[in-house]
Amino acid sequence: MRAANHSPLLAVAVLVALLAALPVASVGLNIFVGGTSATWSHLAQTVLPEYIVNSLLLCLGVGLGVALVGVTTAWLTAMHDFPGRRIFEWALVLPLAMPAYVMAYVYTDFLQFVGPVQSALRETFGWQHGDYWFPDIRTLPGAILMFVCVLYPYVYLLARAAFLERASGMLEAARTLGMGPWRAFFAVSLPLSRPAIAAGIALALMETLADYGTVAYFAVNTFTTGIYRAWFSLGDRVAAAQLAAMLLSFVLFLLMVERISRGRARYHNTTGRNRPLAGARLGRPAATLAVVVCAMPLVLGFVLPAALLLKMALTEGDAQFGARFLTLSRNSFLLAGITAGIGVLLALLMAYGARLSKSTLASGLNRLVGLGYAVPGAVIAVGVLIPVTRFDTWLAGQWEQWFGSNPGLLLTGGIAALIYAYLVRFLAVALHTVESSLAKITPNMDDAARCLGLGQGETLRRVHAPMLRGSLFTAGLLVFVDVMKELPATLVMRPFNFDTLATQTYTLASDERLAEASTASLAIVVVGLLPLIALSRQVSRARK
Template identity: 50%
Template sequence: MAQSARIHRLSALAWGAAAICILPMAAVAIAALTGGIGTLSGLAGSVLPRYAGTTALLVVIVGIGTALIGTSTAWLVTATRFPGRRLFEIALALPLTFPAYVLAYAYTDLLDHPGWVQSTLRDLTGWGPRDYWFPEIRSLGGAAAMLILVLYPYVYLLARAAFLRQSATAYIAARTLGQGPWGAFFRVSVPVARPAIAGGVLLALMETLADYGTVAYFGVQTFATGIYVSWFGLFDRGAAAQLALCLLVVALTFATLERRQRRHLRHHDAGRRFERMEPVQLRGRAALGAIAICGLPVFFGFLLPTGILLTLASGASQLLFTPRYLGFLQHSLTLASMAALLTVAAAITLGFNARLHPTKTSQSALRIAGIGYAVPGGVIAVGLLFPFAAFDNALDRFMEANFGIDTGLLITGSIWLMIMAYMVRFMAVALNTYESGLATVNPNMDAVARTLGHGPAPMLRRIHVPILQPSILTALLIVFVDVMKELPATLILRPFNYDTLAVQAHRLASDERLAEAAVPSLVIGAVGLIPVAILCWSIGREGRPMRNAIDAAQAQAQRTT
């Protein structure tokens, strides 16, 4: 009886976490549908077509760019050998440490009209501002370039992992049939890795939809900027909810596509027969070409922005260790730490419940909780403000009428609503990391624990958590850094005078104080190096067992013959 009660409590906790994740989306839908057709008609006749067209074009450009860069670089470092390959294996993931809006600040200082490039060009040629044409960085193309540079690592990491898992049998067969290295790559390796590549591209596209800082700074009008302008600029909450609903539908469509692609990943395993894929040794121009293809994204996505930001920060009046900046750092670390702990705890509850009870109900809770990653932070913020503002106002009226107490905004005026938004936004990241580790725990261990009389809590504490410490730590670090970089939800939900490093960087850059904005931007990027290093190490480690198995199989075959 006690065992049954504990199981029911675990299921209740899991569904409570799932309910929190679905709440903002349901609130946005209700607010949009009850906002009146007049607002929607006005939007359709004015800004909605522009928002839709700009967002669609941005998504197409980013999708193509991330697919080309991520796939080509993953193949080069996996299947070829050239000078610096081992260095590029890690360096190609480094741009993921920066949010796109930080790159936007750096490249604006470099390429804008008063920047170093155009100033040097005018000094060397004697041209005036009207005597030459130069690409405008503050444009749709500029925003797409920034997003491509920081998001292609999603495709690179997933594609590299897929290439490492591939057996060389089909590739070798294609080579024996007369295909060259690149022909076999396009006809065999890419189709086999297609689900992983498509999954990485879709993740990049969901991040593109969620981006606010880059497009707002460059003046590109998308759904994300429209939500913020409608809420804070026009004070039209109905319009903000309806724009959020439009963006929510698109984001959930991408999420559905990504889940379907990821579902097919298991169909492309290496099989029982392992064959070593002999790497192609590149020399001469081919080696220089590989270095250029792998080096350019690293240079433009990490090295050059870091150098620009360091130069700006060295001449800035913003010092990191002043009480004001220490306050920003404390706010960021507090929010990121609390959000990471609560999010990973909820992910463990959801994953462990689905492990103990692999029913459709528990799987539904998992799917519901994982939707939030596809939903932009601005949509989540708007969705949480509607119900909790109504609750705070109703509670305040009740307490004022009955007890003469003014409660104010208990929830919407606190950091807890921000933490709830982060939990909704990044639950899928924690869930995927935890579930990937949970798959390595033999189910027989759970059965043995039950026969020894252990309930769910002791089983989780004594068996699962010690085994899954690397996965749990990775989930904590990734969520921590994602919260440090998150901007739209923080801008909308933060209490008065509770700014973070991301908000401070955005505010200073919006005021064209790029030198001062470089200081918080560098701190955000420095924190992001930790999970990127862990991801690269884990992917490289994942390919090691297969290589060991290949060597063992070939050695056994040689001994047999």
């Protein structure tokens, strides 16, 4: 067992962890190395307060919204029986396939002055311009609504699992003590599920802070839009790094708040009965209300925007559909495929290395890599570009000395740096999936393989890899979809004249060419449905 504790895979984990931590360290170092620039002073005096206030209001609104929608729908589908419940159980996760920026473009077209809603109102009531008031979707409340519609499934999934796992024994005990359904929910179920709900809210808020397309299109100034503006419009990497550091501090603050708020409280289920309760049958009025409550987020978050995208793609069409669309799809699939392949390989090596090492160092390195998912894409993009550009410049100079020709920027001029940023951001998704599946394989199989004379590499190739085939595919698919949807890092780091479906959607929508953006948007949504189909099947089987 001593040889296993010094697995060479531990060196791989150290290297990957250092590369994953480099972007965040680069952002932090540039604050102190670069000093205070004139750009930063200008930003601090003019727009920085707006960035802070808008980011706080976004977090507050989205946090309350996803908690309300996610917990309500989770409680209804987990603990009650009403018509359509089995459909809602899995369908309520579908909005995760709809990127928030795509949702923003669709609803802007749907609710604008010349859109179908306002046009129908004018035709029905004979109104003219100025005769009525209609809310403007391109505002801060509109952005909050977009995020709530697509991010509530994070809370729904975790809260529903918690309700199902911890419901039966303690709820029955509460009912024997005379508690009604509402009192039992607030006194028993909700406190027990608080860690899961808080984790879902934290995930939703991190996605909110990482977003660029929605807030930029709605002209809501946040840290993400400020980073992009400082880097490209003002050309100041120090100011961009300082804004990125502030955004990163927001994310870390979110991760700390809930843990501190819990204090010494614990939320364990001490009963031995963990079998879920049979859903309580609702009467007709309550069942109708439950159907409406579950249908609204599903319709607003997926059904309506998907139908509008399909209608625009089929009726108005995309003038660039054809060779241009195939090029965009090729670029997107190339980036996503390479990142998914490398990500799954690294995740497998790191997870297997931690299994062999059985040391706190290995598990700590995996946790360090796992933090990358909490870092917004804009922060990672800035953190990658600063050191990689310097290394690229040095490498080009050395190349010119050695071979007498200047090759240009080898890393930042291609897709290598962009793939590196994707791996820093999404390797955690693959690592968590592989670790969870690898933990289910008994260590006795490792001992049996060793007794048969198999080394560590042969054991991984011939024993573990075949058993992990399904999990490796799932991990690759999750990374693939995340890369397809990623916008901030792609906008900042893509090579010149290299567009993807996500950047094309953003560019066309920014130019108010929403119909032309429909095909690229629809393609992103369709690809995003693939992992959700498997996830939906698992959700529908959770009660069995």
